Amino acid sequence: MEDATNSTWIVAALERYESHLVHYATWILGDAERAREVVQETFLRLCREKESRLGGHLAQWLFTVCRNLSFDVRKKENRMSLIGDAEAAGAVYERPLAAIEREQAMTEILRIVATLPKNQREVIRLKFEHDLSYKEIAAITGLSATNVGFLIHTAIQTLRKALLAQSAKGRIS
Amino acid sequence: MKTNPDDPKWTAYVLGELNDAECAAAEKELESSAEAREIVDEIRATTMMLKEELARKEGAALTSTERQAILAAARAAQKSPAWYHVRQAFTVGALAATVLLVVATLSIPTLLRSRQAAGPGHTGVMTASAPTGRPAAQAEFGHYEPRGVQDPSSPKAVPQNEFADPALRKAEPSSSSSSSSPSPAPAGPIAETAGFLNSFVARAPSADAPDRPRFNTEAYDFISDNNFIRVSRDPLATFSVDVDTASYANLRRFLNMNQLPPKDAVRIEEMVNYFTYDYAPPTGSDPIATYAEIAAAPWKPEHRLVRIGIKGKEVDLSKRPPGNLVFLIDVSGSMADAEKLPLLKSSMKLLIDKLTENDRVAIVVYAGASGMVLPPTSGDKKSVLAQAVDRLESGGSTNGAAGIQLAYDTAVANFIRGGINRVILATDGDFNVGVTNQGDLTRLIEEKAKSGVFLTVLGFGMGNYKDSTLEKLADKGNGNYAYIDTLKEARKALVEELGGALMTIAKDVKIQIEFNPAQVNAYRLIGYENRVLRHEDFNDDKKDAGDMGAGHSVTALFEVVPRGVELETSSVDPLKYQQASQAVPQSRSGEMLNIKFRYKEPESSTSRLLEYPVVDRYTGFNDASADFRFAAAVASFGMILRDSPHKGQSTLDAVLQIADRSRGADRAGYRDEFVQLVRKAIRCQTSAAPERPCR
Numbered sequence: 001m002e003d004a005t006n007s008t009w010i011v012a013a014l015e016r017y018e019s020h021l022v023h024y025a026t027w028i029l030g031d032a033e034r035a036r037e038v039v040q041e042t043f044l045r046l047c048r049e050k051e052s053r054l055g056g057h058l059a060q061w062l063f064t065v066c067r068n069l070s071f072d073v074r075k076k077e078n079r080m081s082l083i084g085d086a087e088a089a090g091a092v093y094e095r096p097l098a099a100i101e102r103e104q105a106m107t108e109i110l111r112i113v114a115t116l117p118k119n120q121r122e123v124i125r126l127k128f129e130h131d132l133s134y135k136e137i138a139a140i141t142g143l144s145a146t147n148v149g150f151l152i153h154t155a156i157q158t159l160r161k162a163l164l165a166q167s168a169k170g171r172i173s
Numbered sequence: 174m175k176t177n178p179d180d181p182k183w184t185a186y187v188l189g190e191l192n193d194a195e196c197a198a199a200e201k202e203l204e205s206s207a208e209a210r211e212i213v214d215e216i217r218a219t220t221m222m223l224k225e226e227l228a229r230k231e232g233a234a235l236t237s238t239e240r241q242a243i244l245a246a247a248r249a250a251q252k253s254p255a256w257y258h259v260r261q262a263f264t265v266g267a268l269a270a271t272v273l274l275v276v277a278t279l280s281i282p283t284l285l286r287s288r289q290a291a292g293p294g295h296t297g298v299m300t301a302s303a304p305t306g307r308p309a310a311q312a313e314f315g316h317y318e319p320r321g322v323q324d325p326s327s328p329k330a331v332p333q334n335e336f337a338d339p340a341l342r343k344a345e346p347s348s349s350s351s352s353s354s355p356s357p358a359p360a361g362p363i364a365e366t367a368g369f370l371n372s373f374v375a376r377a378p379s380a381d382a383p384d385r386p387r388f389n390t391e392a393y394d395f396i397s398d399n400n401f402i403r404v405s406r407d408p409l410a411t412f413s414v415d416v417d418t419a420s421y422a423n424l425r426r427f428l429n430m431n432q433l434p435p436k437d438a439v440r441i442e443e444m445v446n447y448f449t450y451d452y453a454p455p456t457g458s459d460p461i462a463t464y465a466e467i468a469a470a471p472w473k474p475e476h477r478l479v480r481i482g483i484k485g486k487e488v489d490l491s492k493r494p495p496g497n498l499v500f501l502i503d504v505s506g507s508m509a510d511a512e513k514l515p516l517l518k519s520s521m522k523l524l525i526d527k528l529t530e531n532d533r534v535a536i537v538v539y540a541g542a543s544g545m546v547l548p549p550t551s552g553d554k555k556s557v558l559a560q561a562v563d564r565l566e567s568g569g570s571t572n573g574a575a576g577i578q579l580a581y582d583t584a585v586a587n588f589i590r591g592g593i594n595r596v597i598l599a600t601d602g603d604f605n606v607g608v609t610n611q612g613d614l615t616r617l618i619e620e621k622a623k624s625g626v627f628l629t630v631l632g633f634g635m636g637n638y639k640d641s642t643l644e645k646l647a648d649k650g651n652g653n654y655a656y657i658d659t660l661k662e663a664r665k666a667l668v669e670e671l672g673g674a675l676m677t678i679a680k681d682v683k684i685q686i687e688f689n690p691a692q693v694n695a696y697r698l699i700g701y702e703n704r705v706l707r708h709e710d711f712n713d714d715k716k717d718a719g720d721m722g723a724g725h726s727v728t729a730l731f732e733v734v735p736r737g738v739e740l741e742t743s744s745v746d747p748l749k750y751q752q753a754s755q756a757v758p759q760s761r762s763g764e765m766l767n768i769k770f771r772y773k774e775p776e777s778s779t780s781r782l783l784e785y786p787v788v789d790r791y792t793g794f795n796d797a798s799a800d801f802r803f804a805a806a807v808a809s810f811g812m813i814l815r816d817s818p819h820k821g822q823s824t825l826d827a828v829l830q831i832a833d834r835s836r837g838a839d840r841a842g843y844r845d846e847f848v849q850l851v852r853k854a855i856r857c858q859t860s861a862a863p864e865r866p867c868r
Contacts, residue, residue, distance in 0.1 A: 007247035014243060022233035032233070040239040047246040109222050127188070128220065129227035134190045146181075149190065153181035160219045 009051045013058055014043055020130050021066045027125070028070040038073060042066045060136040063126070067140055112162045113155075120155040123148050176202065176209040183209070187216045193661075193842040200660045203519075204511070210519075214563075217522060221555040398817045399702055401695040401732075401740055404688045410698050411706045413718035414483065414682040414727045417644065419632060419656035421447035424814065425846075426658045428853045434814060441700030441811035445728050448807065448843055450800040452484035452726050460486045460678040461721065461772060465787040467733075467765065468797035471805050471831060472812070472821030475738050477789060479731040480801050481686075481768060485678045488723035493676060495531035496552070496593040501580035502565060503600035505540045509567040512634040512658065517599050520631070520663030521562045528552030535583050536561055539576025549587050581621040588625065591776075593676050596621075598646070599631040618650040625776065627677055627720070628652030631666065651680060651720055665841075679772040680720040681780065684729065685711045687767045692789065695734040697819065699808050711771060714780050721772075730808050732819065733765070735789075765789040802835035803844060810851060825855045 021042060025035035042065045054061050113124060126137045134152075138145040185191050186199045203209050235243075402410070420443035427434035455462035464482040471478075500521065508514040528534065532552030537545050547561040580596045588594055618628065628650030630643045647654035655666035683706060688696050698705070710716040721727065734740055764786040771780040794802065810828045812820040829851045836844045 007244075007250060010247040010250075011244065014240065018235055018240075019233045022235065026233060036235050036239055040235060040243060043243040044246050047243065047250045109219075109226050113223075124223065125227065128223040134185070134188075149181045149185050152188070153179075153184035156184050156216055156219050156223075157179065159223070160215050163219060163222075164215070 007047075010043070010047055013046060013062070017059065017062050018043075021062060024063065024125075024130065025066055025070050028067065029073060034073055035070070038066060038069045041069055057136070057139075059130075059132060060139050063130065063132065063136070063140045108166070109159060109163070112159050116155050116158060120151050123151045124155050127152055176206045176212065178208075178212045183212055184216055184220075187213060187220055197661060203660070210515075217526075218556065218559060221526070221559060225553070225555060397702065398812075398815065398819060399698045399700075399705070401697045401734065401819075403695045403740070404690045404693045408688045408690060409685060409708050410688070410696065410731070411683065411685045411708045411711050412698060412701045412729070413704045413706055414684065414721060414729075415442050415701060415704050415719050416446060416721060416725045416727055417443050417647070417654045418447040419644070419654050420444060422656040422658050422662050425850055428850050428857070431853065431857055433854065433857050436815050439811050439814045440702075441808055441815070442704070442729065443700075444811045445700065445730065445804050445807050446726075448803065448847070449841075450482060450726060450728060450804065451798075451837070452482045454484055454487045454724070459781070459783065460774070461682070461770070461783075462486075463768065463770065463783065463785055465768065465785070466792075466798060466801050467787065467789045468792040468801055469794040470732055470821070471794050471802075471827070472809050472823035473732070474794065475735075476821075477733040477735055477765075478794075478801075478805055479733055479766065479787070480804055481684070481729045481731070483682070483684075483721070483727045483770070485721040485723055485725045488676055488678070493723075494592045495533075495589050496528065496595070497533050497549075497584060497587050497589045498528075498535070498593070499549075499580045499584045499596045500534070500536045501576055501596055501598045502536060502538045503540070503576075503598075504538045504565060504567045506567060507601055508633070510634055513601055514565065514567050514633075516657065516660065516663065517631070517633055518562050518565060519660055520657060520667055522559060523660070523664055524667040525552070525555060525558045525562070528555075528558075533587055533589075534558055535587070536565075537576055537580045537583060538565065539579075540567070545579065545583065549583065577617060577621065581624065581626055584626040585624050593627075594625060595627045595629055595652075596650075597629045597631065599633060600643070601633050615645055615649045618646050622649065622651045630654040632656040634658070648717075648719075651677070651717075653720070653722070676723045677720050677775045678723050678725075680775055681714070681716075681718040682721050682727075682770065682772040683711050683716075683718045683780075685769045685771075686731065687769070688733070689762070689764055689766060690736075691761055692736055692763075692765045693733050694736050694738060695740045697732045699730040699732055699819075700811065701729065711769070714773070714778060728804055730804065731766075762786070763788050799835040799837040802831055803837065806832040806835065807847065810847075810854070814854070825851060825858060829855065 018039065021039045022032070022035055025038045026032050029035050029038070042062060045065055046062065049061070051058075113121060116124070122141065123137055123143075126132050126140065127134075132140070134145045134148045137143070137148045141148070143151075182191060182195065182199055186196065191199060203213060417440075420438065420440035423438055424434040424444070427438070452464050453462065462484045464480075464484070466480045466482075467477055469478065470476040502517065504514065508517075525534070530551050530553035533549040534547065534552055535545065535549040536547035546564065547558070550557055550561075552558070577596075577598070580598070584594055584596050622628065628647060629652050630647040630650075632643045632654065633656075644654050646652075655662070657663050657666060685708070686696075704719065706716065706718065710718075719727075766787050768785045768787060770783045772783075773780045794805070797805075806828050809820070809823045809831075810825070811817075813823060813825060813828065829848065832844065832848050832851060836848070839845060
C-alpha cells in the first residue's frame with residue numbers, strides 16, 4: 001500500500017499515456033488545444049486517485065475519463081445533442097477523423113479504414129492505435145466485449161478482403 | 174470441418190483475446206484446417222499492417238505548463254497520504270466496513286486465520302476488497318472529506334501488516350558469509366539422543382562423499398531416482414537450478430495419445446517447475462527471493478516434505494531491455510511434418526508480434542548448407558519479419574554446426590550491451606551432417622557461450638530420444654530448453670515468458686542444503702537427477718549451473734526422514750567408527766536445514782552467496798498451502814509414472830484428489846489441464862492390463 005505516498009506512478013502514467021490521450025481527445029474534439037485541456041484535467045483527476053484502487057485498470061480509467069470529459073466539452077459547446085449512445089458518439093468523429101487523416105499522407109490501409117462505419121473506426125483506433133484489450137474497449141465505449149469483438153472482426157474482414165482484391169489487381173496489371 | 178471465416182473468434186484469436194478453452198478449441202481447428210490457418214495468417218497480416226500504420230504519432234503532447242500542473246498535483250497528493258487512507262476505507266463500502274467492525278470486535282485472530290486460509294499472496298483487506306477501479310468511480314469525485322478518521326475500518330481496527338502466512342514464510346537471510354553460522358543457539362550438553370549421528374561440521378570434504386552421478390554425465394538419458402542419503406553420511410545436498418519444462422509437455426503429448434510416457438522421459442523437477450506458484454518477487458537488491466515450506470509428505474505421512482522456492486525478479490515487459498535475437502532454424506527434411514516447421518512458423522509470428530523497434534531479429538537457417546535468410550531487422554518491421562518467416566521451407570540434410578557458427582557470429586556482431594542477446598535454436602534435434610559427434614557440438618556451444626550470447630532451444634515434434642541432445646546443448650549454452658507441441662505451448666514458452674525466457678537475471682544458480690542431524694535422519698532430493706553437483710562445485714565459480722530468467726521460479730522438493738523415524742530400506746550398515754559423534758550447539762537451534770544459494774549477475778563472473786535457515790513447524794499435509802499440495806501432487810504423479818521405488822502409498826486416484834482440491838487461482842488453466850492428464854493416466858492404467866504402451 002505504499003503507492004498512496006508515492007507519486008512516481010503518476011509520472012509514469014503521464015509518460016506512457018500523455019501522447020495517446022492527446023491523440024484520442026484531438027480525434028474526438030477535432031481541436032488540439034481543447035484536447036490538451038481535457039487531457040490535463042484527466043491527469044489532475046488521476047492525482048486524486050489511489051493507484052491500488054485502479055486495480056491495474058489504469059489505461060481503461062484514463063481513456064474512459066478522457067472520453068467522457070471530451071464529450072462534456074462538446075456538450076457544453078452545443079455541438080452534440082446526445083451522449084451515451086455509441087452510435088451517436090461515433091458521429092462526432094466524422095469531421096476530425098477526415099481532417100487528421102487528410103493531413104497525413106494516407107496509406108492504402110488507412111484509406112480503407114476511413115470508409116468503415118464510425119463505430120468500427122472507433123474500436124479499431126482503440127485496439128490498434130492505443131493497444132487496449134476488448135474488455136477495456138468495452139468498458140470505455142459502453143459496448144459489450146462480444147460486440148467489440150464483432151466490430152473489430154468485421155472491420156478486419158473488410159480490410160482483409162480489400163487488400164486481397166488489391167493485390168490480385170496488382171498481379172494482373 | 175468447415176471453417177467459417179466470419180466467426181469473430183479468428184480475429185480474437187490473433188489478438189490474444191480468447192480465453193484458454195476457446196483458444197485451445199481454435200488451435201485444434203487450426204491444426205486440422207488449412208483454410209483456417211490461411212484465414213488466421215491473413216488476419217494477422219492485416220492487423221500487423223494496421224498496427225504499423227496507426228502506431229502512435231509523435232508531436233501530440235501536453236505543453237510544459239500543463240505537465241507542470243499535473244506533476245505539482247501529484248506531489249501534493251503525495252503529501253497528504255492520510256486523506257487517501259480515509260478515502261480508501263470509505264470506498265470499501267459501508268457493508269464491508271460493518272462486517273469488518275463486527276469481525277474485528279469478535280476476534281482478530283479469527284480474521285487472521287481466515288485470511289491465511291485464503292492462501293498466501295493475500296496482502297490484506299485493501300487489495301482483497303477494493304473495487305476493481307472501474308471508471309464508474311469517477312462519479313465519486315469530491316465526495317470524500319477527511320471526516321472519517323475514526324472510521325471503524327481504518328487501518329487501526331484491522332492490522333495493517335501483511336497477514337504473513339507462517340506456512341509459506343519468506344526466509345530472511347541470516348548472513349551473507351559462508352563461514353558464519355545461523356542464529357546462535359544456547360551452548361549446552363550434546364544432544365543425548367545423538368545416536369550414531371556424526372558431526373557434519375567435522376566431515377572431511379569429499380573423503381566419504383557417496384558416489385553420486387555427476388552433473389552432465391554421459392548417463393544422461395537413463396534417470397535413476399535419487400536415493401535417500403543419511404545425514405550421518407552426508408549432510409549436504411548440492412544441485413543446480415533447472416527452469417526447463419520440456420519434460421511435462423513431452424509427457425502430456427504421450428498421455429494425450431493415450432499412452433503412458435516412457436519412464437526416462439519423466440523428469441520430475443521439470444514437471445513441478447512447469448507450473449507457476451505464488452512466490453512474491455524479490456523486493457530487495459538481490460534478483461532472487463527464497464521461500465521454504467515444510468509439511469507432511471502425502472505419499473508417506475511419517476516423512477516430511479520440504480518445498481524450496483526461488484523467484485526471480487519480475488521485469489516490466491515494456492521496460493525490457495532491447496533484444497538482439499537470432500533465430501537459428503532447422504529446415505532439414507525431417508522438419509516438414511505439420512507439428513514441426515509449420516508450428517514453428519506460427520510460433521515465431523506470436524513472438525514477432527510482441528517485439529518493438531528496439532529489438533533486432535535475424536534468421537539463420539541450416540540444412541545441407543547454412544545461410545542467413547533475414548539479416549538483423551528492426552522488431553517493428555512486422556510485415557518484413559512475417560514474410561521472412563512465411564518463406565521458410567524445409568528440405569535437405571542437417572548440418573547443425575555450421576548454422577550454429579553463423580548464428581553466434583551474427584549475434585556477436587550485433588551485440589547489445591545490457592540487452593538480451595540470444596540465439597534461439599529451433600530443431601527436432603536430428604543432426605546428421607557435419608559435426609554430428611555430440612561432444613564436438615556441445616563443446617562448440619560451450620565455447621560460443623563465453624561470448625555472452627545466451628541460447629534458447631526449442632524442441633519440435635520429436636520422440637524423447639533426441640531431447641537429451643537438446644537439453645545438453647541448452648545447458649552448455651547458458652540457456653533454456655522448451656518442448657513445443659502446440660501453439661499454446663509456443664505461447665507459453667515464447668510470449669508469456671518473453672521476459673523470462675529471453676532475459677537472464679541470474680546465472681549459474683546453485684543450491685546447497687545442509688541438513689541438521691538433530692532433526693533429520695535422512696533426505697532425498699526429488700528429481701534434479703542430472704542436476705546434482707559435487708559439493709566442492711558449489712563454491713567454484715568456474716562450474717557452470719542453471720540460469721534464471723525474469724519472473725522465472727524454481728521449485729525443489731526434498732523428502733526428509735525425520736529423526737526418530739527409521740529408514741525402511743537401508744542398504745548401508747551404520748558406521749562403525751562414527752557413532753555418537755558430537756553435534757555442535759547449532760544443531761539444537763530447532764532449524765531443520767540451512768539453504769545456501771550462489772548466483773552470478775548476468776554479466777559477472779563472481780558469485781554472490783545467500784543463506785537462509787528453515788524451521789519445521791510440523792504442519793500436516795492438509796494444512797499446507799494449495800501451492801504446496803499441488804506441487805506434491807505433481808511430484809507424486811511423476812514418481813508413479815516413473816514407477817519410482819519411493820512412490821510410497823500414493824496412487825493416481827490420490828494424486829487426482831489432491832490436485833483437484835489445490836488448483837488455487839489457476840488463471841491460465843494449467844492446473845486444470847494437469848487434473849485432466851491425471852484422469853487420462855488413470856484411464857490408461859485401467860484400460861490396459863499390460864503396462865505400456867496402452868491403447
